[in-house]
Amino acid sequence: MFEELRTYILPNLIPGNSKLLVAVSGGPDSMALGHILWRYMREDPAQGISLVISHIHHGVRKESDQELELVREMAERWEVPCRIHRFDSIGYAQAMGKSFEEAAREWRYARWREDMREDGCTLLATAHHLGDQAETILYRLLRGSGAAGLTGIYPSRDSIIRPLLTFTKADIFRYCDQEGLPYAIDQTNRQPIYVRNRIRLELIPLLERDYNPRLQEALGRMGELLRWDEDYLAQQVEKAWNVYALNGQQAIGLKPAVFNEPAAILSRLLRYAAMIVTGERRGLSYAYITRIMSSQGKSGWKQDLPGLTVKINEEGIWFCNKVQAIEKDSKPSFSDISLELGKRVKIPGYEAEITLLTEKEFKLAEEGLRDSDNEVAIFDQELLIQTQGRLMCRTRRQGDKMWFPGVGHKALKKVFQEGKISAFRRSKLPLVAVGDEVLWIPGLRQSGLWPPQKGSSKVYCMITATNWEF
Numbered sequence: 001m002f003e004e005l006r007t008y009i010l011p012n013l014i015p016g017n018s019k020l021l022v023a024v025s026g027g028p029d030s031m032a033l034g035h036i037l038w039r040y041m042r043e044d045p046a047q048g049i050s051l052v053i054s055h056i057h058h059g060v061r062k063e064s065d066q067e068l069e070l071v072r073e074m075a076e077r078w079e080v081p082c083r084i085h086r087f088d089s090i091g092y093a094q095a096m097g098k099s100f101e102e103a104a105r106e107w108r109y110a111r112w113r114e115d116m117r118e119d120g121c122t123l124l125a126t127a128h129h130l131g132d133q134a135e136t137i138l139y140r141l142l143r144g145s146g147a148a149g150l151t152g153i154y155p156s157r158d159s160i161i162r163p164l165l166t167f168t169k170a171d172i173f174r175y176c177d178q179e180g181l182p183y184a185i186d187q188t189n190r191q192p193i194y195v196r197n198r199i200r201l202e203l204i205p206l207l208e209r210d211y212n213p214r215l216q217e218a219l220g221r222m223g224e225l226l227r228w229d230e231d232y233l234a235q236q237v238e239k240a241w242n243v244y245a246l247n248g249q250q251a252i253g254l255k256p257a258v259f260n261e262p263a264a265i266l267s268r269l270l271r272y273a274a275m276i277v278t279g280e281r282r283g284l285s286y287a288y289i290t291r292i293m294s295s296q297g298k299s300g301w302k303q304d305l306p307g308l309t310v311k312i313n314e315e316g317i318w319f320c321n322k323v324q325a326i327e328k329d330s331k332p333s334f335s336d337i338s339l340e341l342g343k344r345v346k347i348p349g350y351e352a353e354i355t356l357l358t359e360k361e362f363k364l365a366e367e368g369l370r371d372s373d374n375e376v377a378i379f380d381q382e383l384l385i386q387t388q389g390r391l392m393c394r395t396r397r398q399g400d401k402m403w404f405p406g407v408g409h410k411a412l413k414k415v416f417q418e419g420k421i422s423a424f425r426r427s428k429l430p431l432v433a434v435g436d437e438v439l440w441i442p443g444l445r446q447s448g449l450w451p452p453q454k455g456s457s458k459v460y461c462m463i464t465a466t467n468w469e470f
Helices: 002-013 028-043 064-078 089-096 100-119 130-142 169-179 195-210 215-244 256-260 263-278 286-293 322-327 359-367 381-385 412-418
Strands: 019-023 050-057 082-086 123-125 245-248 251-254 302-305 308-313 316-321 352-358 373-380 391-394 401-404 408-411 431-434 437-441 458-465
Touching (some): 002 028, 019 028, 050 064, 050 100, 082 100, 089 100, 100 123, 130 215, 215 245, 215 256, 251 263, 256 316, 263 308, 263 316, 286 302, 359 458, 373 381, 373 437, 408 412
Parallel strands (some): 019 050, 019 123, 050 082
Antiparallel strands (some): 352 458
């Protein structure tokens, strides 16, 4: 296994003088990956490759402390720097209104990106293997994904490398045994409590037993073949875009002749145009794309879709952002303002300041601001700290949402409608948000995320205004 990696895979994934952040949980996959990369680094020091280990303690299982020590000891033995992170994954998932798996994954990758920035790492290495690839492809197939989704996990993409992607779990266990590597087994991976777990524990074994004993290989091969096709199609779409793209005021357009393109190219051009306008990476769904294609490019056709309006005239097909059209004549929005405890900042364009305060600081500030217009939101300090510097004051943007107990997420547009906020004013209101999660609309509503927990410290987000007219 190591010889194959050293000879054929790692040289293609890791350029010389790379500094890698290696995600190590303590399980057999990541322990094997860490050992393989350490061996590769030591085998040829002239390559200039270096490693940093990152371990995340999710605070869920009693074995987590032992796994942390296992990783720490391994890093010390190899003389490799090791970053240890602890966070309340269950509390974070509840606060974000997301499933445990989704929220924990989001937090991990955000933390790894920060580690990479702080340590000057150029690549992140994760231990995804062939079983993970098969599971991902089957999961997407069951959800009706298109060819792009069925490509599965990429071996290298966006500074993330996955050297073990063509190796089975059995290969990894064999390597650990051969090298005498200690590892921990996460028992929750053996419980069919999540869809992905059921695919791995029930569906794949069933398909291997009754249909194809080499199913994982077959799915991995299919994913690779589809990646070849997708890479080629991406090149063709880029060429076609340069031929058909039109730029207009508040809109992105495509020339009428685009409807002469094959469906594989036309659908991708339409999806890409919509993605530019809305900012949604996935673009429009299959149902909306086929609806546009069914127009056959007839002038006068128009359709309102989520986040945008699509219309066709003699010049071409145009994708117009609804929010931008509303905001055309309104006060310009301002750049994101990072919020930190104790830091008072002005909100550009308004006679107002915003700050985060501890309970003691808030009481002192409140005494001296009795004659001012103040708006306050209260959050749990421990949960807020986990945003890792991503808490921002900004104006609205496409995809914003708010979460409310017993209801779930609501699009920000719906919240504005319920609050009887005019379309003109919506673009001017300052918001407090983490990513697309809006936590507070001053003067209107606070979401149900990060409420103060019993016995925990509080953080007060306060806006002080001499003229409260947003």
